Amino acid sequence: MSASDTLLPGQPVPLPRGPVPQLGGGVYTKDGQTRASIIGVPHHEGSSLAISRVRPHPPAPNSIVLGSVTRLSPQQAMVSITVVDDVPLPAGEEFTGVIRVQDVRATEKDKVKIGDCFRGGDVVKGLVISLGDARSYYITTARNDLGVIFATSEAGATMEPVSWQEMRCPKTGKIEKRKCAKPEGL
Template identity: 35%
Template sequence: MKLCVPGERLCSTEDCIPGTGTYLRHGYIFASLAGYVLRKNEGEELPVISVVRETEAQLLPDVGAIVTCKVTSINPRFAKVHILYVGSTPLKDRFRGTIRKEDVRATEKDKVGVQMVPISWCEMQCPRTHAKEFRKVARVQPEYLQA
């Protein structure tokens, strides 16, 4: 098996069909991760070319897959996550991901929701639903303090 690095051009789209661990650009198939190149002939069609990290195939997150993530950092535009499970299968390696603010909901992507208000040094409250959540609060404005 041949070793490859991310960004390495593997072949033309006329020769193979892209599989896991690859991406298409300008009519060529490139490796998206470091690993071994695998070609599988499935029937009469073109062979499928993929890149795997070990000799056995590993489950990789794919576009549209349901995943379980751990949020590592948040800013006003996006959240950085570590993908832990694809479906109910745990991953061997940790994959990083980004969730944009616009992608939080399937509808009303421009509107994520009401901003929570600090009510004490350890509690935030939704002004619409009045639901409270325990969060660390750096500074509470005097107009929001509970009496």
């Protein structure tokens, strides 16, 4: 099993074919559905089903990270990293990442304006490109599947991506600039 098979507490646990297994650690049943009670990966041992706890690890080059934009400057966006390779970090434990202006997109790097790509509070999906300095990791969003995945409009609504560089507020219809991650399934 890989990190992509990681379950969060409350998520349904896929059951094997055949007889219903005995439930082991990290699993419970509610309303007839078997669910995870801890962050972990399901595993089957004989006739029992359990969840093995997944230990979070610090970001490394090529890690996919999720985090919230905390600060903006003309040259970079600071990101508080809370998920590394699909594994949420424990509460109060996060890492700092930096998206530099040259790492926002692959083309027309000289035309990038950080304020047109990110806003404070945006949730960003990025790729760690290096360990950066002693305080932060360098992150890139220069792929189609990387960028803002969640943003709140000035009116307080969850925005919807309409292109790779724009999101729309469903309440007001107003368009705001962002460097959007391509939505999954498109």
